[in-house]
Amino acid sequence: MKASTTKEIYLQSAREALNTGNYAAAESNADKMIEADPQSYRAWFIKGEAAGWQTTGTNNRFAESTADWINAYQYTPKNKKREIGLQIQESAGKISTAILTMRCNNFKALQDENCKTGILDCLAMINKQFAAIRDKTQINLYTAALKNKFAGILNTTAEEVGRAINDEFGEDSKTCVRLGRTARTHTKLSWEHLIESTDCCLTLLETAYYLSTDDALCFEICKNYIDLANLTKETCSGRHTPKKYRCIPGSGIPGSPAKYGPEEISQWERKKDIHDPE
DSSP, rough: OOOOHHHHHHHHHHHHHTTOOOOHHHHHHHHHHHHTTOHHHHHHHHHHHHHTTTOOOOOOHHHHHHHHHHHHHHHSSGGGGHHHHHHHHHHHHHHHHHHHHHHHHHHHOOOOOHHHHHHHHHHHHHHHHHHHHHHHOOOOOOOOOHHHHHHHHHHHHHHHHHHHHHHSSSOOTTTEEESSTTTOOOOHHHHHHHHHHHHHHHHHHHHHHHHOOHHHHHHHHOOOOOOOHHHHHHHHHHHTTTTSSSOOTTTTTOOOOOGGSSSHHHHHHHHHHHOOOO
């Protein structure tokens, strides 16, 4: 069998495996193609996409994708660079969105500080890899549209977790347990879990607001921040506490974080007014 025919088989097999979601096979065939032809830009592109889609919570392979796509672009003929650039942009956007969504789903399930940190680390990693691609290829991957998509994912994540917090601790909850004269008392553990979950959600909303350039989305982010901060302030202070949301004497519960205070909430009210469509 001719060498050219063998390479065509490797490349075609890699494409077919990629299209059917068999990413390990796609990467394996792309590797064989690269071994036969180290400057095969199409094989480098497939290898990068296949590696990215194999990312898991414990094995992030997006940096490998970046290196492979840079090779793909550098080996691409001049008359094909625009085409491969658009393909890299599309693939990088889809894979990075999927990785961020995976992190956010993990946070929805556990609602803790480690998962929130995982989301922020993921965003930093994406930014770093996009910068590496831009520096080597001049392709701008971190577009306003993609930033708004990321901001929307963070906003939806915080909103869904906030809704769960409201169902558990809010005024209309059947299992409502409020700190105050007319309510059963939270345990210290339940209060701390509420604060941790809410702190994480508000941090995600702050990050979403920083990323977003869309007025309607910014308005929604501000509204969600205010609603969640107010819910937590009310839940943990009790309606009948003279000075709301301070340390409850004898409860062993610490005082409130500043981000739930009236001054901070007022700042978000002003931000919301700036983006108010009406």
